[in-house]
Amino acid sequence: MDLTNEDVTDILALLDSLPYDELDLQTSRFRLVLRRTPDGWTQSVQTRSAPDALDVSPAGVAPGAPPGSPADTDGADKTEVAAEVPSEETEAGTGGADAGAELVAVRAPLPGTFYRAPRPGAAPFVEVGSRVGPDTVVGIVETMKLMNSVAAGVAGTVAEICLGNAEFAAHGATLLRIRTD
Amino acid sequence: MLIIRRLLIANRGEIAVRVIRTCQRLGIETVLAVSEPDADSVPARLADRTIRIGAGGLADTYLSVEAVVGAAIAAGADAIHPGYGFLAENPRLARACEAAGIVFIGPSAEVLEAAGDKLAARAHAVAAGLPVLPGGLVGAGGLADAGALAGRIGYPVLVKAAGGGGGRGLRAVRNAADLEHAVAVASAEAQAAFGDPRVYLERYVSPGRHVEVQLLGDGQNVIHLGDRDCSVQRRYQKLIEEAPAPLLGETLRVSMRVAAVALGLQLKYQGLGTVEFLVDTQRAAFYFLELNARIQVEHPVTEAVTGLDLVAEQIAIAEGRGLRLSQASVSFCGHAIECRINAEDPAAGFRPSPGTVTGVVFPAGPGIRVDTHIQAGSAVPPQYDSLLAKLVVTGADRVQALARLRGALARCQVAGVATTLPVLSRLVDDEEMTTGGVDTGWLERRLGRWLEPGPGLEPALGPALEPGLEPGLEPALGPALGRGEAGG
């Protein structure tokens, strides 16, 4: 469950009378910073968790998902709907590189622990901004002591790293996003 | 009765976050419909799952009944929450849901039609015994009709679109010479916004206050959840709302609440709805304006003074439960004020200021609630509305609420886009605001004075924040709203 307004109220109720001016709480899902000012407290909340996108979409299979993916169950419904909706203009370049390029999710092939580097202490495979090709290894998912390397699958630039090192990745969880060329 | 297990939220921004929060508490799985620009938004991160409804424009995404219902079916959702604006009051969506066996969180298509057609709504109000402003439809006779009608009503009159609200197709006319032009323009705007060129005339009451009553019904029983004052508006867009409406005589307040419930009963209203009234302060009279058949932006002030969760109540009604509150069980405590913080540049005529938020700080403390969808790094795309956050402050009474609000506004900081924060700060400091009961023309008169060219313009608006993006950007934000959104 995510942090609610009541939780912040509870924290402040205790914090207010303590001789501290700043509280910085970080979990894998959120970051909360509370600061005391002469007029009262301020809050800054950052929701960190990556969105969990369904592999189905009303206009057809989402980009980046392999064909015949397990979530692709409503085939009949989708084709019906697809007939009515204009097909998703995924590759359309409607303007500059930003507007037209596609953001592709790289997903965990199996549930397990996500590692960003080949060995503890080694440099990560990629960082934000790294250029990748379809076969570039971008991470490892360790499942039951077996290491599964994860390839980018597309050519492009790493736009976002969605999961931290040694964090648990559910099956299909988004590990990184790549901006395709 | 059914239990909703998976809800598709067919909206974005702060209302998407709002609905997700209640669903998390209730254990309802949320699937958020997202367009491409919203795929990594804060609500997308909070929802259990997201589902893409396309990369196209509004018409193909949030305004597309097919895309939304298709998403709900593909996601296996049992219900759709339409939020406000977009398709929230669209009978086509309600019907498509029914056809697909999906629960639509809102009233029936028939009630949506009755409320959406402003003239039909007027007729229902009259049937329920509510006072309405003298007025009538401009009939087939066109201008001659209009002239005669206006003559009967008496100038000034307001020309209004019959097919929708939210400030579109609205023109004030002070004398007969301006009538022809006003009717033509309003009709064209109405056609563009709602696909329906019909206009009607109503007496223009000024000064007036916009006071609305919140309703909750289950189709048989209807109760009210108090009133709200939304008179602080700029071009029919609300900036500040409060509950309860201040400086309203008890008799008037009670009459309005009774009238609102009567209309709800007349329509066998199911779900959340708001009856908007125009209050003629000089005559202590009130007139029915319109019925909004959706949850409104300003619902938090009602939640603050009643202790209720309105989204949870909506969901309960949609599940087929009878009203679980009686009028007697609803109690009111304290005073709440909401400020809408928009990505608009007040120093540039409130030009929309899309871009990327680079930093966000909001106040925290007793009586302070912030409903927002932005955080550092959030995109504020140009094609959607400019609402960044709602600051809702509660106090034991209005004086305390205002005092808290001033301190709270002072602690708001949004960097990366221009916002209306400086204007809000000035507004809540204003003497007339402190007294309360300002009319709907008050804000524009104030702004007129503050924005008069002259020395000291910049400091008068508060510290300058980083301007938004490219100059020459079309003011695209306002009209991109769906039917009925802008007013609430």
Added chain:
Amino acid sequence: MQLVDVSLRDGNQSLWSATGLRTEHILQIAPVLNRVGFRALDFCSSTAMGVAVRTHREDPWQRIRLTRAAMPDTALQFIGTGFRFISWERAHPDVMRLVYQRLVAAGISRFVVLDPTHDMSAVLATARIIRQAGGTEIIAALTYTISAVHDDAFYAGIAGQAAASRDIDRAYIKDPAGLLTPERARTLIPAVRARLAGKPLELHAHCTIGLSPLVYLAAPGLGVEVLQVACGALADGSSLPDAERTVANLREMGHTVTVDDRLLAKAARYFDRLAAAESLPSGRPRPYDAAFTRHQLAGGVLTTLRRQLAEIGLEDRFGAVIEEVTQVRAELGYPIMVTPFPQMVMGQALSNVLSGARYSVVPDQVIRYVLGSFGKPTAAVEPWVLDRIMDRPRARELAAEPPPPSVAELRRRLPRGITDEELLLRFGMPGEEVDAMLAAAPAGRHYHPEVQPVLRLLRELGSRPPARRLVVDKPGFRLELRGRGSGARS
């Protein structure tokens, strides 16, 4: 197959001494529990209401109301044991009538009638009172134990008596000590069902020695319609079988169980996180313990005993007390080891061990028990024990005690103008405890397990000298505090 969840009452009582859960813990998860699809929740008992007032200073009636408001689709159950409300004193039927009326008004619709001595006339009298008070579903408890007297015919007999009443809707076999074996179940359950005249049978068996999950597997085939389970940290151990595991096993055997798996998991993980945040123990599957079939002390009783002995530095006498329990139970005529009897038997066993001279110190409850205040003991009390107990001034006092006060009498004795709910609390508890509850702030309504460590730390910091910078760094959690003037950015 349907399920009844006991986490909030029996789970809390078995594993957390009935004191672990507060109103806010319950209200937070109530909307989710409502949607799982349980047939009912074992929610409340006289003991639980007393704990709410005494330990947490929370209004137990308000807790029921708020929970009911958050759980419109799942029935809430109250379990009542005999003519008593919170205190050990016997209550007047009028008072019990008022108790049940107030419970129904607050939102309880399902009632279990449990008579510790299986005095069926008392059970049916209580059931009548509950029905008249508005109880929708009334369940007769058949409490399982092992003794010469409690054979299949015995249980079939009382089942028949219960089923004959219009005020009893169904029955359940309650196994508080987890003694029922699959073998015994195969004869007991059919014998009971044969006399229930079609009324449904539920099963509620604790996992104390690891048997009940196996009994649960056999139960559907024997005609049991509802299994009672608990969730997450509140399951297993001396509590009831784990809900998720039970559902998985039932489905594995081809049975249909209609619950929302996602929400069941959500509820279970919530209790897990709550247990971690509050440093409460999680139930764990238990090994089979043959000695247990002798002393038969149910769940929470053992936990409480260990705690009480530890508090007075006598935890090493735990084994001796358990041995004495077996002896005392036999001497007192084999009371069924369900509240209040385990406490009573153990109280006497503890006295015997600590005082060194058996039955030299006798608690009031034991005196009342032999006087027959709890109903006629199932078997006779050992004559020499009876003599020792009765031959004391206190026994004569209690024997001469006036009958319990009626409601009218209570209204005369207690301050005027108080609500019936307050009156009933004042009847069952010391006035100071009720005063303290009424004076306390209203109970919280939300609870976030992950925020608790932060709140706890902040509370502790109040008594420590201020630091300039404080960092707590754990996997998945990092908290930093900066003191005044430490350069905190404003």
